[in-house]
Amino acid sequence: MKWTPRLLPYCIALAAGTPLAAYALSGRTGQVLILLALGVWWLVGVYRKQPSLGNLCATGILLMVMIGALSDLPSGWLLVGTLALLAAWDMEHFYHRCHLVARIEASDDLERRHLGQLALILGIGAILAGLSLGVHLRLNFAVAVLLTLLAALGLRRLLSRLRRQSD
Amino acid sequence: MKRLSLLSIGLYLFLIVAFFALSGELVALAIPPAVYILAALLQSPEELRLQVTRTLNTTCVSQELPVEVTIVIQNLGSHLAEILVSDMLPEGLSLVEGETQLGGRLPAGETLTLRYVVKGLRGTYEFRNIHVVATEPLGLFRRRARLEAPEVLLVLPEVLRLRRVPIRPLQTRGYAGPIPARAGGSGVDFFGVREYQPGDPQRWINWRISARHSRSLFTNEFEQERVADVGLILDARRRNDYRVNGESLFEYSVRATAALAGVFLNDGNRVTLLVYGRGLEWTFPGYGKVQREQILRGLARAKTGDSLVFESLDYLPTRLFAAKSQLVLISPLCEEDPQMLSRLRSRGYQMLVVSPDPVRFESRTLADQELGKVAVRLAQLERALLLRKLRNAGIPVVDWDVNQAFEQTVYAAIGRTPLWFRAVEVSS
Numbered sequence: 001m002k003w004t005p006r007l008l009p010y011c012i013a014l015a016a017g018t019p020l021a022a023y024a025l026s027g028r029t030g031q032v033l034i035l036l037a038l039g040v041w042w043l044v045g046v047y048r049k050q051p052s053l054g055n056l057c058a059t060g061i062l063l064m065v066m067i068g069a070l071s072d073l074p075s076g077w078l079l080v081g082t083l084a085l086l087a088a089w090d091m092e093h094f095y096h097r098c099h100l101v102a103r104i105e106a107s108d109d110l111e112r113r114h115l116g117q118l119a120l121i122l123g124i125g126a127i128l129a130g131l132s133l134g135v136h137l138r139l140n141f142a143v144a145v146l147l148t149l150l151a152a153l154g155l156r157r158l159l160s161r162l163r164r165q166s167d
Numbered sequence: 168m169k170r171l172s173l174l175s176i177g178l179y180l181f182l183i184v185a186f187f188a189l190s191g192e193l194v195a196l197a198i199p200p201a202v203y204i205l206a207a208l209l210q211s212p213e214e215l216r217l218q219v220t221r222t223l224n225t226t227c228v229s230q231e232l233p234v235e236v237t238i239v240i241q242n243l244g245s246h247l248a249e250i251l252v253s254d255m256l257p258e259g260l261s262l263v264e265g266e267t268q269l270g271g272r273l274p275a276g277e278t279l280t281l282r283y284v285v286k287g288l289r290g291t292y293e294f295r296n297i298h299v300v301a302t303e304p305l306g307l308f309r310r311r312a313r314l315e316a317p318e319v320l321l322v323l324p325e326v327l328r329l330r331r332v333p334i335r336p337l338q339t340r341g342y343a344g345p346i347p348a349r350a351g352g353s354g355v356d357f358f359g360v361r362e363y364q365p366g367d368p369q370r371w372i373n374w375r376i377s378a379r380h381s382r383s384l385f386t387n388e389f390e391q392e393r394v395a396d397v398g399l400i401l402d403a404r405r406r407n408d409y410r411v412n413g414e415s416l417f418e419y420s421v422r423a424t425a426a427l428a429g430v431f432l433n434d435g436n437r438v439t440l441l442v443y444g445r446g447l448e449w450t451f452p453g454y455g456k457v458q459r460e461q462i463l464r465g466l467a468r469a470k471t472g473d474s475l476v477f478e479s480l481d482y483l484p485t486r487l488f489a490a491k492s493q494l495v496l497i498s499p500l501c502e503e504d505p506q507m508l509s510r511l512r513s514r515g516y517q518m519l520v521v522s523p524d525p526v527r528f529e530s531r532t533l534a535d536q537e538l539g540k541v542a543v544r545l546a547q548l549e550r551a552l553l554l555r556k557l558r559n560a561g562i563p564v565v566d567w568d569v570n571q572a573f574e575q576t577v578y579a580a581i582g583r584t585p586l587w588f589r590a591v592e593v594s595s
Contacts, residue, residue: 125199
């Protein structure tokens with residue numbers, strides 16, 4: 001396994017760095033420091049092989065991205081951050097999963113396929129998110145609440161079904 | 168927290184905040200995680216249909232010799248992007264080579280082979296299930312399965328080197344062998360003199376006695392040598408198993424039994440084994456190499472245990488042994504054993520007791536303490552009295568200090584005494 005450990009620090013740097021840059025451009029030092037700390041902490045977690053620390057930092061960065069979106073920071077930066085965050089989070093868990101196993105048959109092939117799959121998913125995600133950033137719909141509050149409820153219920157049903165299947 | 172839960176919570180939060188804040192940007196930012204979950208869902212593994220076979224290069228092996236375990240898993244279902252196969256080693260076996268876990272891809276119809284080498288101490292080892300976890304490439308959805316692949320490995324005990332153990336049972340069998348049969352005939356050792364009968368070889372005529380009688384001739388008789396029935400009784404009562412620093416005295420008893428079985432079978436005797444303790448584990452009497460294998464297998468399975476019935480030797484089933492045969496008890500002995508052993512001797516069984524010394528075995532850990540020294544001394548006196556009781560009852564005893572070689576101890580105890588004396592009493 002060669003590529004995942006090499007790419008992982010860059011992805012983490014990008015995940016923390018792009019929202020950090022967006023915050024820095026708008027002159028918010030407090031958030032910059034928080035993101036910097038989260039990024040460094042995550043990197044430490046990677047070197048110490050503690051994926052739980054990665055989960056915590058990824059959640060923190062995601063919250064910072066959400067706050068950034070609500071604070072009208074440039075969406076492009078935040079989207080890149082989200083994509084990098086997802087990539088780093090996935091790669092860290094993949095790396096950890098592979099390290100827990102004593103021996104992996106054709107590990108290079110497995111890694112290549114995994115990275116290819118991840119790139120494809122992130123590419124589709126990036127295209128769809130990019131397209132949706134360009135679409136503007138006007139909704140009143142009641143419709144938005146209805147849509148929210150529908151989405152939440154639908155997601156809840158879907159996820160509970162998936163969990164049952166997975167178990 | 169599971170990754171799927173974490174991602175779901177993040178997604179919920181994005182959507183809820185997005186709708187309440189009427190922020191289209193947040194909805195857009197939630198799209199990549201949603202695509203990620205959807206991709207994982209589409210590729211989530213279906214019902215696992217796997218066929219597993221476990222093979223051992225041998226199911227019966229001597230102690231400390233390596234055994235190769237091969238597990239082949241064939242995928243009879245759909246493609247599995249990531250699979251983790253893990254096998255649990257039975258307690259007592261140690262891994263010599265390879266790993267007990269294997270990960271990788273398993274496309275439909277293909278196989279994955281896990282191979283490792285183990286070794287272990289005497290015992291029976293049961294391999295049971297194999298755990299399989301299959302996940303989609305992103306690792307969010309998984310399926311687990313426990314596949315049955317049972318196999319049993321017998322690790323035979325170490326067989327100590329022993330040349331010959333002289334025994335003299337009251338009754339022997341019909342076949343020629345090395346054991347004096349207490350009957351005149353052709354043999355090596357002088358047995359007696361009888362009147363000459365036509366057909367007796369001329370060189371057997373005892374001229375000295377014949378010269379004293381004017382009308383008759385006398386011939387020498389030699390003691391016939393036959394094979395005998397030998398019953399080995401291994402004491403597996405837990406109360407007689409002493410453990411020091413993870414080492415068990417019972418293991419020494421097992422090794423001694425294996426050595427004795429080997430030497431008696433090599434002499435052509437019919438040997439049987441009874442493991443007495445947890446219950447009765449009996450190996451049917453037999454001769455030769457096949458019987459040796461059977462006995463070693465019986466010893467590999469032998470374990471100490473508790474039983475209310477078999478707490479003392481009183482319920483030793485003598486029917487399992489041929490009448491007036493040679494019985495060999497391998498036991499550290501306890502206080503009430505001499506009564507039963509004397510009773511067996513009075514019933515016509517010729518007894519031999521091989522007793523690994525528990526006092527010297529345990530004293531290694533107590534030797535440094537002043538109080539320990541006194542305790543050891545007292546225990547030694549108690550044991551000396553116990554052994555004397557047996558010797559006084561005409562039962563030879565091999566008092567084996569397990570720090571010494573078994574062969575050396577056996578010959579020191581019974582190897583040098585004359586046969587006629589050995590049948591009556593043996594001093595060590």
